[in-house]
Amino acid sequence: MELYFLDAQRDRPRVEAVWRSLIATGNYSYFLSWAWVETWLDTLGERGLPLELAVVHDADGDVAAFFLGRRKRVRHGMISSRTLFFNATGDRSVDCLYIEYNAIPCRRQITGGLERLLGLLPKNWDELVLPGLDPAQFPGSVLGAGAGAGAGAGQRRTVHEKQQPAHAVDLERVRACGGDYLSLLGTNVRSQIRRSQRLYREMGEARLEAASSVGQALAAFDEMLELHRDAWARRGRRSNFDTPYVSGFHRRLIERRFA
Numbered sequence: 234m235e236l237y238f239l240d241a242q243r244d245r246p247r248v249e250a251v252w253r254s255l256i257a258t259g260n261y262s263y264f265l266s267w268a269w270v271e272t273w274l275d276t277l278g279e280r281g282l283p284l285e286l287a288v289v290h291d292a293d294g295d296v297a298a299f300f301l302g303r304r305k306r307v308r309h310g311m312i313s314s315r316t317l318f319f320n321a322t323g324d325r326s327v328d329c330l331y332i333e334y335n336a337i338p339c340r341r342q343i344t345g346g347l348e349r350l351l352g353l354l355p356k357n358w359d360e361l362v363l364p365g366l367d368p369a370q371f372p373g374s375v376l377g378a379g380a381g382a383g384a385g386a387g388q389r390r391t392v393h394e395k396q397q398p399a400h401a402v403d404l405e406r407v408r409a410c411g412g413d414y415l416s417l418l419g420t421n422v423r424s425q426i427r428r429s430q431r432l433y434r435e436m437g438e439a440r441l442e443a444a445s446s447v448g449q450a451l452a453a454f455d456e457m458l459e460l461h462r463d464a465w466a467r468r469g470r471r472s473n474f475d476t477p478y479v480s481g482f483h484r485r486l487i488e489r490r491f492a
Contacts, residue, residue, distance in 0.1 A: 234291045234344070236353040241274050241284040241300065248274075248286045251298050255338035262334035262367065265320075270300075272486045273330070276478070282322050289343060289353065297339040297350075303358075317354065319363040328364070329473035330482055334399075335363070336370035347372045447491045454487060 239248050253267050263269060277284055282302075289297040304323030308314045320335050321328045343350055350372070351361070366373030376391060407414050415423050433439055444450035458480060465472040473479065 234289060234296070234349070234353065237288050237290055238301075239286040239288065241286055242278045244286075245274070251286065251288055251295055252338070255295065255298055255340055258340050259338060259370075261336060261338060261370070264332040264334060265336060265338065268490050269332075269486065272482060272489060276482050276485070277322065277327065280327065282324055282327065284322060287354075289350065294340075296341060297337050297343060299337045308360075314359045315357060316360045316362060317358045319361060321362065321364055323362070326476070327478055329476060330479050331365060331473070333365050334367035334370070335365040335373070336367045337372060339371055343371070347375050444491070447488055450487050450491050451484060454483060 239251070241248055249267065249271070252270060256265060256267065274284070285301050287299055287301045288295050300320045302318035302322035302324075304316055304318065306314055306316050306323070316323060318328070319337075320332055337350075345352075354361075363372065363376075366376065368374060368376075376393075402414065406417060410416055415426060418426070442453075444453055458475070461472060462475050465475065
């Protein structure tokens, strides 16, 4: 098993072929779809940001792939670190786009797992940053709670800087209770939801509108962005989403993928 690299811009046709073939083998998030990735690569190319596709290959063909950014950074104000970024660039102005449910598309399980994969990487690095990992997909699946201490051998150490819950509703439980979702919640939460429902009714009848054109979709996006901006302003902060790069990326994604 070996690792080879493709330039994300110069080798785009080959990058697309490899990525599409691997994504098709599993149930990966939209953030890893070619629709998202192609738009991401185009916006990075316009900014001149280098990025490579690292492809794990064996005698049977391509096994897995992930994008790799490289950047030198200073840790704790004094320690120089040669850092690799997994499906990211290392440039905060664009990485605030933030791929959620991040993973390595794999055709099959990598023998030796994450440790084997790290061993295939070039040796001239100090840290590897893996943002937004999906705990149900590799490599997040092997870096879950309690797995950090044993995930690396020798001098390697795993540090979890941040964990975020992914909130969801168990629809099977809702169906089992006849659709009465509120009955599954605590008294305080039920009260808050009913209060919100009353406020919505006072504002008028709620309706669902589906955009029928790119123009309508972009207008809806702009309206949601204004609401998002106001919500963060009330907290005295500015959202990472509210930047020219991130909002511009989503407008381009809508224009390209609406059909």
